[in-house]
Amino acid sequence: MTGPPASLPAGLPTEVAHLAASATISDAELVRRTLGGQHDAFAALVARYQKRAFWVAFHVVGRVEDAHDVTQEAFVRLFRSLGRYDFSRSFYTWFYRIVMNLAIDYLRKIRSSRAGNIEDVLASVPDAREPVGGAALEREEQSGQVWSVLDKIDPKFRAVLVLRDVHGLSCREIAPILRITHATARWRLHRGRQVFREYWDRLQGGPEQ
Amino acid sequence: MTGLSCSRARDLLPLFVGGDLPVGKHVGGGQPSVLRAHLLACSDCRREAAGLQQANKAMRAACAAARPAVLDTMFVDMHASILTAVQAEVARREPGLRSAWRRPWFWAAAAVLFLAGVWLVRDPGGLTLLQRAPIATPVSADGPVLVVPWAGPRVEIEPLGEESWTSGSAESGVGPGMMGRGRLRALVDEGTVPPARADAQRKSGAAPAQREPLREPDPRQLEGKPQRR
Numbered sequence: 001m002t003g004p005p006a007s008l009p010a011g012l013p014t015e016v017a018h019l020a021a022s023a024t025i026s027d028a029e030l031v032r033r034t035l036g037g038q039h040d041a042f043a044a045l046v047a048r049y050q051k052r053a054f055w056v057a058f059h060v061v062g063r064v065e066d067a068h069d070v071t072q073e074a075f076v077r078l079f080r081s082l083g084r085y086d087f088s089r090s091f092y093t094w095f096y097r098i099v100m101n102l103a104i105d106y107l108r109k110i111r112s113s114r115a116g117n118i119e120d121v122l123a124s125v126p127d128a129r130e131p132v133g134g135a136a137l138e139r140e141e142q143s144g145q146v147w148s149v150l151d152k153i154d155p156k157f158r159a160v161l162v163l164r165d166v167h168g169l170s171c172r173e174i175a176p177i178l179r180i181t182h183a184t185a186r187w188r189l190h191r192g193r194q195v196f197r198e199y200w201d202r203l204q205g206g207p208e209q
Numbered sequence: 210m211t212g213l214s215c216s217r218a219r220d221l222l223p224l225f226v227g228g229d230l231p232v233g234k235h236v237g238g239g240q241p242s243v244l245r246a247h248l249l250a251c252s253d254c255r256r257e258a259a260g261l262q263q264a265n266k267a268m269r270a271a272c273a274a275a276r277p278a279v280l281d282t283m284f285v286d287m288h289a290s291i292l293t294a295v296q297a298e299v300a301r302r303e304p305g306l307r308s309a310w311r312r313p314w315f316w317a318a319a320a321v322l323f324l325a326g327v328w329l330v331r332d333p334g335g336l337t338l339l340q341r342a343p344i345a346t347p348v349s350a351d352g353p354v355l356v357v358p359w360a361g362p363r364v365e366i367e368p369l370g371e372e373s374w375t376s377g378s379a380e381s382g383v384g385p386g387m388m389g390r391g392r393l394r395a396l397v398d399e400g401t402v403p404p405a406r407a408d409a410q411r412k413s414g415a416a417p418a419q420r421e422p423l424r425e426p427d428p429r430q431l432e433g434k435p436q437r438r
Contacts, residue, residue: 009281009284009285009287009288010281010282010285011285012288042292042295043288043292046288046291046292047288050284050287050288050291051284054284054287059272064283068283068287071287071291072287072290072291072294075291075294075295076291076294076295076298079295079298080298139270139274142267142270142271143270143271143274145267146267146268146270146271146272147271149268150268161268162272164227164229165227165265165268165269165272166268166269166272166273171229186224186229189223189224189227189229190223190224191223193223193224193226193227193261193264193265194223194261196264196265196268197223197260197261197264197265200264200267201260201264
């Protein structure tokens with residue numbers, strides 16, 4: 001999950017794209033160059049991590065606009081705290097922690113205002129595929145139900161579910177990001193899946209017999 | 210049925226369906242295969258595992274579906290907006306007057322100004338309060354002279370003739386007044402005031418007046434202007 005991403009946003013300046021795509025320049029080196037005054041180095045860091053940060057934030061907060069705000073704020077906070085970066089630690093873990101903390105705080109603030117409105121959630125889910133026939137509609141409905149269930153789950157369980165089941169991080173990687181122990185990460189994953197299944201069954205009309 | 214109980218098996222299922230079940234002694238015998246064997250033998254637990262797996266798959270599918278390629282253009286704008294926000298942050302952190310108090314030079318300048326102020330208001334003679342000679346400040350012509358320490362700038366009090374503030378007897382040399390001139394005349398008579406002043410007083414033709422005992426001035430008698438003789 002570290003290092004240059006598979007794809008970078010188009011339209012980046014040449015120097016920034018080169019820095020971001022370079023496999024020989026580590027994240028710590030980019031931080032060092034940013035602290036040295038190189039603006040392109042920070043732009044390269046943004047290019048490397050913005051997509052991952054956005055999707056993690058999106059799967060926690062559930063809206064494109066909110067995820068955009070969380071991602072932007074995360075990079076600003078990252079810039080502010082670059083001077084405190086511990087070069088012996090993983091940059092990726094440190095940055096993801098910033099993103100998750102912001103996303104969870106954001107989710108807690110807006111949860112009460114959402115009130116589980118499925119239509120509102122569906123409108124915010126981006127989908128470029130055109131619905132074709134009943135299967136697509138069924139998929140869209142199921143997608144809305146999933147988001148509705150995720151909205152009901154406690155943010156601390158949702159965070160672990162998103163990082164593990166959607167973004168593929170292991171519990172050992174999740175623990176330092178959320179500043180919890182490995183055992184706590186496993187317990188929250190365990191509980192999160194149980195709770196998701198309970199809400200999901202309720203929405204589907206009960207477990208199949 | 211295997212040695213694993215159904216309650217224990219169901220407790221392990223949420224981690225098992227995601228491949229997160231660790232291999233360890235605490236897992237009913239030590240291996241996820243023990244749980245697998247139980248599931249093969251127990252239809253209730255198998256049904257429970259299927260429900261968990263279905264819910265988990267639906268969640269992964271829904272989240273994966275929310276990644277259309279069209280949003281890639283959004284990241285271009287996001288990149289620019291993030292850099293703009295960071296530049297605003299840099300501009301906000303530029304040092305200004307508001308943050309001057311955090312700078313060392315600010316405190317050095319404040320210390321210099323403070324010491325300069327202390328130096329300016331000190332007494333030119335450089336004497337401390339205790340080193341300065343006290344000034345005799347008579348309080349009562351009949352009583353002992355009360356000597357008090359320096360209580361203000363050193364001022365030579367010159368007798369101003371025979372003026373009296375009272376509107377009563379013109380002969381009265383003792384009366385109220387801001388500077389206690391009447392009392393000063395009494396001191397001249399008894400020799401408390403330095404001779405030079407007493408000579409100056411005599412030369413001016415001021416005749417020593419009869420001393421009268423001091424009394425509390427009556428505010429109602431403080432009328433009119435001082436009368437000169």
